[in-house]
Amino acid sequence: MNATTNTHRIVVLGAGYTGMLAAIRLARRTRRLDAHITLVNPSERFTERLRMHQIAAGQELADHRIPELLAGSGVVFHRAAAVAIDAEARVVTLDDATDLPYDTLIYALGSATDTSIVPGADHHAWTLNDPRQARRFSHRLTEIAAAAGTVTVVGGGLTGIEAATEIAESHPGLTVTLISAQEPGHMMGDKARAHLNRALDRLGIVRKVGVQVAKVLPDAVRLTTGDLIASDVTLWTAGVQVSPLAARAGIAVDERGSIVTDTTLRSVSHPEILPIGDAAAVRMPFGVLHGTCQSGMPTAAYAADSLARRLRGKTVKPFRFGYIHQPVSLGRKDAVIQFTKADDTPRRWYLKGRAAVVYKEQVSGSPVPVYKMSRHMNMQVQFANGGRATRAIAC
Numbered sequence: 001m002n003a004t005t006n007t008h009r010i011v012v013l014g015a016g017y018t019g020m021l022a023a024i025r026l027a028r029r030t031r032r033l034d035a036h037i038t039l040v041n042p043s044e045r046f047t048e049r050l051r052m053h054q055i056a057a058g059q060e061l062a063d064h065r066i067p068e069l070l071a072g073s074g075v076v077f078h079r080a081a082a083v084a085i086d087a088e089a090r091v092v093t094l095d096d097a098t099d100l101p102y103d104t105l106i107y108a109l110g111s112a113t114d115t116s117i118v119p120g121a122d123h124h125a126w127t128l129n130d131p132r133q134a135r136r137f138s139h140r141l142t143e144i145a146a147a148a149g150t151v152t153v154v155g156g157g158l159t160g161i162e163a164a165t166e167i168a169e170s171h172p173g174l175t176v177t178l179i180s181a182q183e184p185g186h187m188m189g190d191k192a193r194a195h196l197n198r199a200l201d202r203l204g205i206v207r208k209v210g211v212q213v214a215k216v217l218p219d220a221v222r223l224t225t226g227d228l229i230a231s232d233v234t235l236w237t238a239g240v241q242v243s244p245l246a247a248r249a250g251i252a253v254d255e256r257g258s259i260v261t262d263t264t265l266r267s268v269s270h271p272e273i274l275p276i277g278d279a280a281a282v283r284m285p286f287g288v289l290h291g292t293c294q295s296g297m298p299t300a301a302y303a304a305d306s307l308a309r310r311l312r313g314k315t316v317k318p319f320r321f322g323y324i325h326q327p328v329s330l331g332r333k334d335a336v337i338q339f340t341k342a343d344d345t346p347r348r349w350y351l352k353g354r355a356a357v358v359y360k361e362q363v364s365g366s367p368v369p370v371y372k373m374s375r376h377m378n379m380q381v382q383f384a385n386g387g388r389a390t391r392a393i394a395c
Contacts, residue, residue, distance in 0.1 A: 008035045008311060011092055011102040012075075013082050015041035015066050016049065017293050017367050018277035018300035019108030024374045025301055026106075027073045029308035037074065038100060040092070041066060042081040045131070050293060050364045052128040053163040053329075056235070057170040058138040064368055073375045082109070085249035087270050104272050106303060107246065107259060111278035111291050114239035120216035121154075125236035128159065137235070144232045145171040152221050152231035154213055155238030156180020161196070162329050163235055168203040169331035177206040177229060179213060179221065181238075188326060188338040189346035195353075199330040213238075240291060242279055254281040254288075263318035265303055274303045284321060286343035295321055297367070327360045335360040 008030075012023045023039040030037075046064040055061060067077050080094035085105070092100045112129040115121040126137045144151065151174050153164040161184050168176040178184065184200065184207065185193040200207065208229070215222040216236070221229045242257045252260045252269035259275035260268050261282050267273040275281075277296035282289045289295045298321050306316040322342025329335045335356035339349045351359055373379055 006034050008033070009101060009103045010035055010037045010106065010307070011100050011104075012037065012039045012106040012108060013092065014108035014110055014277075014279075015039055015046065015077075016108060016110045016277065018110070018296040019106070020046065020066070020069065020300075020371055021297055021367070021374065022106050022108060022276060022300040022304045023075045024070065024073050024371050025379075026304035026307060027075045028374060028376075028378060029304055030311060031074065033308070033311050035311065036076070038076045038078050039066070039070065040078045040080055040082060040094065040100070042079065042095075044077070044079050046368070047131055048364070048367075049128075050367075052131065052134050053159070053166045055131055055134040056126075056128060056137050056141070056163060057166040058142065059170075062368075069368070069371050071375075082245060085245055085251070087249045087251055087273070090272065102272075104274065104307060106307075107267075107273055107275040107279050108277050108300070109243040109245065109279050111240040111242045113236055114241035115236055116241070117239050118213050118216060121213075121236050124216045124218050125154070125234040127236050128163065137233070140233055141167065141171055141174070145173050147232075148173045148175075149232035150175045150177065150230050152177045152179060152229060152234045154179045154216075154221065154234065154236050156182060156184040156186075156209070157237065158326065158328050160235075160237040161185065161200075163237060164205050165199060165203055165330040165334075166332075167235075168205050169333070172204075175206065176204070177208060177231070179208045179211060179223075179229075181210065181212050183209055185328070185336075185338075187344070187346070188336075189348065189350060192326075192336050192338040192346070192350040192352070195336045195350075196328065196330065199334050199336070203331065240278070246275070246279070256281070264306055264316050265299060265319050274307065276300045276303050282319065282321075284343075289321065290344075293367070294323060294325070297370075325363075327356075327363050329357070329360050329364075333357065 012019050044066050046066050080096045083095050084093040090102050113127040153160050164178045185196040212224045214224045221231050246259050247253045258281040276299040278291035302319045323340045323344040326338040337351040337356045337359050339347045
């Protein structure tokens with residue numbers, strides 16, 4: 001608590017999917033408590049990471065502003081970037097020379113594409129880490145498309161698949177090559193993966209599967225096999241990295257730099273810190289959660305609820321979660337949804353075509369309405385049912 005008052009100071013670092021939900025939901029949960037919530041983010045525009053591939057392909061998205069999404073919630077928005085954390089003094093230093101003391105820190109800084117793995121990727125490849133860069137990439141695509149050029153997408157995960165298909169559909173004159181160490185959609189069932197491959201064929205996407213990139217050049221990609229693939233522009237979607245801020249502060253992290261949590265999502269070394277989303281190394285019986293909006297949003301809701309309960313002196317049950325689906329857009333006119341078991345392995349059921357497009361659009365568009373509704377009501381998020389984890393906020 002503040003030494004001069006009973007106010008509990010809560011600082012939320014990061015206003016992505018998880019930070020936004022945690023801040024707004026916590027404000028609603030603590031409206032009758034003496035709590036002060038500050039949300040810190042370097043930009044006042046809310047970035048829809050689930051739609052970054054659409055920006056890269058040249059599409060215009062809605063302009064959601066963080067102060068407008070917070071309006072009426074009581075959360076204070078501070079536009080700045082965190083540059084240091086003094087975990088012992090419980091102070092966050094921002095790049096505008098502000099020091100923010102906290103009693104509880106919600107750490108939601110997320111992750112970004114890692115371009116440090118392969119030589120040349122940091123200098124010659126584009127990423128979808130920032131909407132402004134994605135917009136510049138779309139302008140470059142337009143120039144290359146006019147000359148019937150070549151585009152290479154590195155990474156056959158869901159982001160790479162969505163980017164490759166979106167680009168190929170928006171710019172049919174381009175030659176799009178997808179490079180993947182594993183078969184695209186390898187995590188899906190046979191039928192869903194077959195539909196995915198048919199979509200890649202229909203869009204004319206060239207696949208280089210089972211290979212890795214050795215170096216990214218200004219106009220080509222060199223594979224570890226020695227093969228050289230001409231590339232007027234290269235988009236890198238392989239590998240992720242988290243902010244080094246936590247490790248530098250002496251907070252316990254895993255080998256990736258994510259903060260290690262206990263069963264109630266508190267840092268094992270600094271329990272006043274609640275890491276959520278990609279910033280948290282959350283272990284379930286089936287393994288550590290991988291960074292997705294699907295798992296991140298429940299960690300944010302749980303963090304808000306558990307902190308509010310603790311401030312009221314109530315007990316907190318352990319966090320439980322299970323996956324429900326793998327939604328993949330294949331351009332604007334096609335998609336495939338693989339439904340999964342809690343451990344993210346595929347079930348028999350899947351959606352494809354128009355039904356999947358509608359489903360995926362609901363998924364991608366769900367966070368913003370959730371934020372708006374959470375300002376005015378306590379939305380129910382169910383974490384366990386009959387001994388099994390369930391998911392009520394899906395994205």
